Amino acid sequence: MQQLPLTDPAVCAPLTPEAAFLTDDSAAILRFAAEAFNAGRAVALVTLVEIRGGAARPLGAQMAVRDDGMYCGFVSGGCVESAAAHEALEVIASGTDRTVRYGEGSPWFDIVLPCGGGITLSIHKLRSAQPLEAVLEASSLRQAVSLRYCPASQTLTCVPPTHATGWHDAAFDVCYRPCTRVIVYGRSLEADATARVARAAGYDVHTSDSFNPRTSFALMDAHTAVILLYHDLNRELPVLQAALAANPFYIGALGSMRTHAARVTTLHELGWREEDIARINAPIGIFPKARDAHSLALSVLAEVAAARLRETNGE
Known part of the structure; x- marks a missing residue:
């Protein structure tokens, strides 16, 4: 046996x-x-x-x-x-x-x-x-x-x-900290590319073409990045003012230096303080003159990631 x-x-x-x-x-x-x-x-x-x-x-x-x-x-x-x-x-x-x-x-x-x-x-x-x-x-x-x-x-x-x-x-x-939320405003190739890259990076992504007070204010908390990719300052203005009134850790806006100068003038006329306006990252992105949608998306989200890291480290 x-x-x-x-x-x-x-x-x-x-x-x-x-x-x-x-x-x-x-x-x-x-x-x-x-x-x-x-x-x-x-x-x-x-x-x-x-x-x-x-x-x-x-x-x-x-x-x-x-x-x-x-x-x-x-x-x-x-x-x-x-x-x-x-x-x-x-x-x-x-x-x-x-x-x-x-x-x-x-x-x-x-x-x-x-x-x-x-x-x-x-x-x-x-x-x-x-x-x-x-x-x-x-x-x-x-x-x-x-x-x-x-x-x-x-x-x-x-x-x-x-x-x-x-x-x-x-x-x-x-x-x-909660997952970083990214809200991309604008209806454009740049907005679509930025949203796709943000999703690939693991962010909580929301997109919109227009300002809705109920949803926009609810989404803009301290762990949110607001990305404005409009080609029209008039369409951008309601969303930008909502972002300035809220407390997102990042606000970025599309446009050249000349465009941003016009934006700043308008905000001053509406009564916004210099320190409020200084929260806007414009021209948006970490490297200037990103001419194609995907380069712009990478430039913008790198700036968002850097801002989040600074905010997390208390810098």
């Missing part, structure tokens, strides 16, 4: 971490973790909490790792994610959170970051999906919020965004 093995090798074989999908979108990462936890799986959240020198990802970048080795998110340019997922699996198995260093200052000489710097990761085994769900709910309501991780108590809580992402006393806060 053939003797059966006492253990199943397939059961004992170590898990090989594998990316479930590629994303650096914070909402997708938190949703992946929350859904896995609610389905009865153990999950670890990996957070970039220190950068030494250069780094491919910003402070607060995250990964979510399931107990079956599937993960999503990035904390580097792709060079430590598999190693971090292995560490996360050990945290899941042990139930004890840990801190891991890679690159400069790390005990693992064989894991080198191409940027030449170093990073520190905090790995937390989820005890509840509630803090993640609270962040996702706030994001759906277009509200900023933070996750606060306390290593001493190994706890994660959802809190108001009172600090920038980083260490504050003995806790690390990760700030989450």
Whole structure:
């Protein structure tokens, strides 16, 4: 009679971490973790909490790792994610959170970051999906919020965004902002190209040819970029005044320097202050005289991305 093995090798074989999908979108990462936890799986959240020198990802970048080795998110340019997922699996198995260093200052000489710097990761085994769900709910309501991780108590809580992402006393806060909304006004080839490029970049895109007070004011929050691509200042004026009266982080308007001078004169005559008018980026875009629609779209959205980054960093 053939003797059966006492253990199943397939059961004992170590898990090989594998990316479930590629994303650096914070909402997708938190949703992946929350859904896995609610389905009865153990999950670890990996957070970039220190950068030494250069780094491919910003402070607060995250990964979510399931107990079956599937993960999503990035904390580097792709060079430590598999190693971090292995560490996360050990945290899941042990139930004890840990801190891991890679690159400069790390005990693992064989894991080198191409940027030449170093990073520190905090790995937390989820005890509840509630803090993640609270962040996702706030994001759906277009509200900023933070996750606060306390290593001493190994706890994660959802809190108001009172600090920038980083260490504050003995806790690390990760700030989450709603998806950048882009409203493109105008009926033109340029407007169509800009909307398409904005969608490809992952923005929440809305388009319109005319001003509707009810919808326009409702959409223009602090996480919105208003892009005016009219070839007629008279058609542009109602939308532009609505944007100036609201609080979008970016307002950009099409036209030459001469066109913008005429725009400024009109706004002064209507009683707008100099500091209000100075919020308008015109001529729109990061490089001048973009003559074709797709070059203009790239120029405009690069300017939007730069403005969002400055606003996020408090510059």
